[in-house]
Amino acid sequence: AQSVTQLGSHVSVSEGALVLLRCNYSSSVPPYLFWYVQYPNQGLQLLLKYTSAATLVKGINGFEAEFKKSETSFHLTKPSAHMSDAAEYFCAVGANSGYALNFGKGTSLLVTP
């Protein structure tokens, strides 16, 4: 079965600092990987998706993620944090069941002035 682990349930950064949210995956086959963002009391919004076309994936709002097979990682980064980036971030992997994504437990990002 495929799964993801998000390291750090809470991450705090200063406005303007680098954002790094960690995700490691476990998969016996080439995975499809996703990052979603959830703002308070809202649904999840797709940030970006890795489908093996390119290891560096650029998403919305200045975020990007790099697929590293040797490290089984798919970390999410943004060079400069904005206050509006404060939200919950979820990593997900395409599952063998065929129809369900397996989500990580989420990382709450706090951006301080």
Next chain:
Amino acid sequence: SQTIHQWPATLVQPVGSPLSLECTVEGTSNPNLYWYRQAAGRGLQLLFYSVGIGQISSEVPQNLSASRPQDRQFILSSKKLLLSDSGFYLCAWGGVGNLQETQYFGPGTRLLVL
């Protein structure tokens, strides 16, 4: 473009009462549909998914049920709510065919069982 709606947005129900949450999708045909629950401080739990009208797969046995009476309508129900049913319920849709398809989420329903 595709849109997904959920209602109600919030709901407060007493223990033992019935539940019906509705999800509808516009702008696509024969989507895969999903119900997730997000409990406070926890991740997403897949409850049900459907690949077509009348076809429901349950991921977690519990007192909830789902139905898909129309192609773009997905309903989550319960005959008797438990306190543990409180949470944020999210509906999502995904494309047909690609087994690793992206899922697109609705705005969610906040359920509080008292």
